Amino acid sequence: ETGVTQTPRHLVMGMTNKKSLKCEQHLGHNAMYWYKQSAKKPLELMFVYNFKEQTENNSVPSRFSPECPNSSHLFLHLHTLQPEDSALYLCASSQLRDTITGELFFGEGSRLTVL
Amino acid sequence: QKEVEQNSGPLSVPEGAIASLNCTYSDRGSQSFFWYRQYSGKSPELIMFIYSNGDKEDGRFTAQLNKASQYVSLLIRDSQPSDSATYLCAVKGSSASKIIFGSGTRLSIRP
Numbered sequence: 001e002t003g004v005t006q007t008p009r010h011l012v013m014g015m016t017n018k019k020s021l022k023c024e025q026h027l028g029h030n031a032m033y034w035y036k037q038s039a040k041k042p043l044e045l046m047f048v049y050n051f052k053e054q055t056e057n058n059s060v061p062s063r064f065s066p067e068c069p070n071s072s073h074l075f076l077h078l079h080t081l082q083p084e085d086s087a088l089y090l091c092a093s094s095q096l097r098d099t100i101t102g103e104l105f106f107g108e109g110s111r112l113t114v115l
Numbered sequence: 116q117k118e119v120e121q122n123s124g125p126l127s128v129p130e131g132a133i134a135s136l137n138c139t140y141s142d143r144g145s146q147s148f149f150w151y152r153q154y155s156g157k158s159p160e161l162i163m164f165i166y167s168n169g170d171k172e173d174g175r176f177t178a179q180l181n182k183a184s185q186y187v188s189l190l191i192r193d194s195q196p197s198d199s200a201t202y203l204c205a206v207k208g209s210s211a212s213k214i215i216f217g218s219g220t221r222l223s224i225r226p
Binding site: 042094096102104107 | 119147149157158159160161164203205207212213214215216217218219
């Protein structure tokens with residue numbers, strides 16, 4: 001496999017459910033990201049992990065809990081979500097060390113619907 | 116003030132013409148600037164990046180950066196219907212790991 005892989009691609013959950021989104025990157029990058037994309041809103045940065053350490057938490061509610069066990073895997077644990085959390089959740093990776101650019105490579109996204 | 120601002124469009128351009136997309140940013144310490152293209156229902160894909168003042172050309176695409184004016188643009192020459200998409204401007208600011216996106220400009224190329 002190549003690039004950034006996200007599972008599941010689609011998820012429907014109730015407000016009391018607990019689920020997780022998974023992301024895996026095969027690019028050898030050292031940083032991984034979660035972004036949220038809602039209709040008519042900019043991509044919102046949620047979390048950044050650099051060498052497995054969280055370096056950014058963009059005031060995300062605690063019902064979203066990230067986990068980064070190694071530099072290739074990233075999870076987003078979801079619990080007691082609200083309908084307004086329905087969105088496309090995008091995982092991305094980049095190479096930060098010694099690069100001025102560090103452009104992002106995105107996965108295909110996980111489309112989440114909260115009922 | 117939004118960190119990265121773009122005109123949401125839609126911008127309608129005839130096939131074969133030049134499409135011009137603009138973006139302004141607020142963080143003067145920003146280092147790198149990116150243009151992503153996003154087709155409906157798909158994830159963003161990188162088209163170009165630029166980090167020095169001036170122009171950078173890649174095929175039909177030219178990115179322009181003016182740090183003094185905090186302005187970055189993307190020109191698409193010989194526009195094709197396949198260029199119809201939303202174009203996202205992204206900026207890497209003072210924090211090396213933080214890349215902020217604008218809301219995107221929807222571009223429509225009419226045959």
